[in-house]
Amino acid sequence: MAKSIRSKVKRRFRAAKRAKSERVTGEARAAREAEKVRRLTAGVPVEDPKPANAFLFPNASDAQFPQNLPVRTIDYRSEANPESHEAFIGGRRKMTSLEKAAMKLQGKTDTADAADAMDLDAPPVDVQGMMMPRSLREGGKKVKQQAPVIPVRRDNLKRGNKVGGREVKKAAQKRRKKK
Numbered sequence: 446m447a448k449s450i451r452s453k454v455k456r457r458f459r460a461a462k463r464a465k466s467e468r469v470t471g472e473a474r475a476a477r478e479a480e481k482v483r484r485l486t487a488g489v490p491v492e493d494p495k496p497a498n499a500f501l502f503p504n505a506s507d508a509q510f511p512q513n514l515p516v517r518t519i520d521y522r523s524e525a526n527p528e529s530h531e532a533f534i535g536g537r538r539k540m541t542s543l544e545k546a547a548m549k550l551q552g553k554t555d556t557a558d559a560a561d562a563m564d565l566d567a568p569p570v571d572v573q574g575m576m577m578p579r580s581l582r583e584g585g586k587k588v589k590q591q592a593p594v595i596p597v598r599r600d601n602l603k604r605g606n607k608v609g610g611r612e613v614k615k616a617a618q619k620r621r622k623k624k
Contacts, residue, residue, distance in 0.1 A: 499511075
């Protein structure tokens with residue numbers, strides 16, 4: 446079956462969510478793993494023994510009441526996710542540096558900062574010229590482009606017209622042979 450045009454957008458939103466979850470949970474996980482590796486290289490046991498449950502063993506000296514830590518939720522809303530600005534219908538993810546600069550100058554991204562968009566030592570960029578075809582941008586002659594002429598088939602099978610020397614009759618007006 447064919448994919449809808451929104452499937453690309455949804456795929457990009459999923460990629461943005463995946464990147465955000467990796468950024469939020471992946472940093473903590475990487476820090477824990479790095480600590481385990483550091484402890485292994487130092488010769489310290491990696492797994493710390495868990496304290497006894499104070500509900501089950503109230504007389505144990507090292508017993509603790511178990512505590513539930515609040516779960517850190519990830520905000521997947523598109524307003525809170527910086528990568529989600531790339532996911533829209535008709536959006537291209539790969540753009541040239543000139544196109545990125547033009548988009549930032551026109552304010553079409555959420556990071557519309559003119560100092561970020563262009564280097565001050567760089568030559569000026571013609572933003573209006575970026576919308577023209579490449580052949581015209583590179584100094585080609587401007588040619589007025591016309592839409593191709595599509596021949597329109599006229600209905601020549603109207604009553605009274607002659608085709609091949611015979612008069613044309615509509616299907617409803619043809620005589621039927623009696624059987």
